[in-house]
Amino acid sequence: MRPVPPSLPVSAGPSLRGMLLLAGGALGFFLVLSHLEDARAEQRMLKHSWDIAQVLAQGLGEGGTQDLARLASVPGARFGLVLGEQGTVRAAWNPEHAPKALRDASRETQLLEEQAVVRLHLRTPQGRQGTLFVGLSLARMRREQQQQRQQSALVALLLLGVGVGGASVRGSRGALPPQGPPEQGGGPGEGSVVLMRQQLEAQQALLVSQGQALRAAQDQLIVADRRTTLGTLSAGVAHEINNPLAYITANIQFSLQEMQRLVKEGLPEDAAGEAPEDWEEVFNALSEANDGCSRVQHIVLSLKAFSCGDDDKREPTELAPVLTAAMNMARNEIRHRARLVHDFQAVPPVDGNEVRLSQVFLNLLINASHAIEPGLVEQNEIRVATRLGEDGRVRVSISDTGKGMGPEVLGRLFTPFFTTKPVGKGTGLGLSVCQGIVNSLGGAIEVQSQPGQGSTFTVVLPLSVSVLREALDEAPAQPQVKRSRILVVDDELHVGSALRRALGREHEVLVAQGAREALARVLQGACFDVILCDVMMPEMNGMELLSELERTRPSQADTLLFLTGGAFTEASSSFLEQYPERVLRKPIDMDVLREALRVRIEGAASGPPLAGRGPARSRPDHREPACGTSG
Ligand SMILES: Nc1ncnc2c1ncn2[C@@H]1O[C@H](COP(=O)(O)OP(=O)(O)OP(=O)(O)O)[C@@H](O)[C@H]1O
Ligand SMILES: [Mg+2]
Structure with a gap:
């Protein structure tokens, strides 16, 4: 005889243990499932970021910062950086948002500090190498994951409750003898550990295959929901087709009879040269029949868009035709309850699937219709609107003036099988299917509702990557500036060498490590298109250099721009205030600097000298020495 251990977990019989296993399995299943979903x-987010980085890299000019600034139009973009071969920053957009561990990022795509970060190797046509980093925030994705986890946890808890409840009922009825091998010494021996591990492995395999089965089931559910919707609509669609068919038939029959009669009686005289009345009637009848054919064609096309097509296909999709098709399908369902109006603003295409998107909109339209009692058409409205949101995503809202929802309905809206409709009218799957479709496209559904006032469901979808690509491709190229001679004057050696590196491709850049050295060069006859000068320097500062140049080489004084890290004395700050056009601030964005140089260089060719825009200064009336080529 085997001993029957007394405690519940070991002594519980097969059914009791089965119950607990089921409950635990359910919990594990949902945990694994939500982990898989996360x-x-x-992965989707990383792929999306990768696409963005690729597009950006293709359009990246030599400068880069202006190109990176295009990230501002990408929803969720956090930062963009281009590093040179030595790891120096060549261009940056919002670099303060870059994760600290960025330079250690070894993989092409990875998650760092709640961002999807992409690292791309660059090589310009001129052979220049570098690395592009792009980061997109995970915040929105996390919010959506949180919502999904909450729903899964709720279902798991319910199943757990059922399992534990069942177990305790069984337990209270008396334990059955265990079927497993006998335990040595009452405690779990090595054999039982091995057995438990095998069971766990088997369970894990089961969970993975169940996960796959669930995903397949989700796809089937989407198709099933579409069929149910078609079933709901079939009477209405038949009505929509029968109406035009009725007058098409009547008009064609009338036309045939009239033509027979006219042929028999001979063509009537037409002295005035106008179409005789009889002919005009035939013409009108055939025109109306033609209109009817177009209506039927529309409905059939809408049905086709809804029921056929490759489900997994994702392509740039224009929303207006999809919405129009869904509205055509729902029109008959709505016509006795509300006016159906649309307010479409032009929006860019989204990456999606016509069939599944029309399924979403049709579900929302039918829900809106069901929220309105039939009879008061003029007082009720269902409005379909499209907008481009401030976050750069497309927003499609379907608003109704129906009964609205209280918090108890709002809180369970997307839970599968939740419905307030009578049996046969609703399965409670519509919104959960919609949410599944929209989430799979990287979007979300927002809901606003007031009991007695109506509801608005807004589908928010990201723009198509190809649209983004086009937008980036179409961005204006950086203007070409004439190659010029630039003297950088700064006592900080690294500032000079960094600027020489940054601007060296476009211009000839020379560096003077102080105002005295710069003045000496100019006095020796060197000429520069721009002198880019620090303000606070020992021995001679930028202000003193300017007044010396005005005295000795006024044309060179006109080329002077100040690049200052801050004016520390009252005199220097009031001096700089007099020359706003000449002042640039450190640290400076390289594209801002390039633009300032371009304005200065092109302005020198056409506009008044900069000194003319500052306070009037007396200029000595003497001829300047001619420019030499030495630096
Ligand atoms: N526009 C709306 N106004 C008021 N209540 C709504 C609206 N849309 C949805 N609901 C509520 O949400 C519930 C769930 O909607 P859902 O579309 O998921 O299922 P259903 O419409 O009941 O059934 P079906 O599976 O046929 O769509 C509805 O039963 C209803 O109570
Ligand atoms: Mg519904």
């Missing part, structure tokens, strides 16, 4: 969402 991993998939992260």
Whole structure:
């Protein structure tokens, strides 16, 4: 005889243990499932970021910062950086948002500090190498994951409750003898550990295959929901087709009879040269029949868009035709309850799937219709609107003036099988299917509702990557500036060498490590198109250099721009205030600097000298020495 241990976990019979296993399995299943879902969402986000970085890299000019600034139009973009071969920053957009561990980022795509970060190797046509980093925030994705986890946890808890409840009922009825091998010494021996591990492995394999089965089931559910919707609509669609068919038939029959009669009686005289009345009637009848054919064609096309097509296909999709098709399908369902109006603002295409998107909109339209009692058409409205949101995503809202929802309905809206409709009218799957479709496209559904006032469901979808690509491709190229001679005057050696490196491709850049050295060069006959000068320097400062140049070489004084890290004395700050056009601030964005140089260089060719815009200064009336080529 085997001993029957007394405690519950070991002594519980097969059914009791089965119950607990089921409950635990359910919990584990949902944990694994939400983990899998999280991993998939992260992968999608990384892929999306990779696409963005690729597009950006293609359009990246030599400068870069202006190109990177295009990230501002990408929803969720956090930063962009281009590093040179030595790791120096060549261009930056919002560099303060870059993760600290960025330079250690070894993989092409990875998650760092709640950002999807992409690292791309660059090589310009001129053979210049570098690395592009782009980061997109995970905040929105995390919020959506959180919502999904909450729903999964709720279902898991319910199943756990059922399992534990069942177990305790069984337990209270008396334990059955265990079927497993006998335990040595009452405690779990090595054999039982091995057994438990095998069971766990088997369970894990089961969970993975169940996860796959669930995903397949989700796809089937989407198709099933579409069929149900078609079923709901079939009477209405038949009505929509029968109406035009009725007058098409009547008009064609009338036309045939009339033509027979006219042929028999001979063509009537037409003295005035106008179409005789009889002919005009035939013409009108055929025109109306033609209109009817177009209506039927529309409905059939809408049905086709809804029921056929490759489900997994994702392509740039214009929303207006999809919405129009969904509205055509729902029109008959709505016509006795509300006016159906649309307010479409032009929006860019989204990456999606016509069939699934029309399924979403149709579900929302039918829900809106069901929220309105039939009869008061003029007082009710269902409005479909499209907008481009401030976050750069497309927003499609479907608003109704129906009964609205209280918090108890709002809180369970997307839970599968939640419905307030009578049996046969609703399955409670519509919104959960919609949410699944929209989430899979990287979007979200927002809901606003007031009991008795109506509801608005807004589908928010990201722009198509190809649109983004076009926008980036179409961005204006950086203007070409004539190659010029630039003297950088700064007592900080590294500032000079960094500027020489940054501007060296476009211009001839020379560096003077102080105002005295700069003045000496100019006095020796060197000429520069721009003198880019620090303000606070020992021995001779920028202000003193300017007045010396005005005295000795006024044309060179006109080329002077100040690049200052801050004016520390009252005299220097009031001096700089007099020359706003001449002052640039450190640290400076290289594209801002390039633009200032371009304005200065092109302005020198056409406009008044900069000194003319500052306070009037007396200029000595003498001829300047001619420019030499030495620096
Ligand atoms: N526009 C709306 N106004 C008021 N209540 C709504 C609206 N849309 C949805 N609801 C509520 O949400 C519930 C769930 O909607 P869902 O579309 O998921 O299922 P359903 O419409 O009941 O059934 P079906 O599976 O046929 O769509 C509805 O039963 C209803 O109570
Ligand atoms: Mg519904």
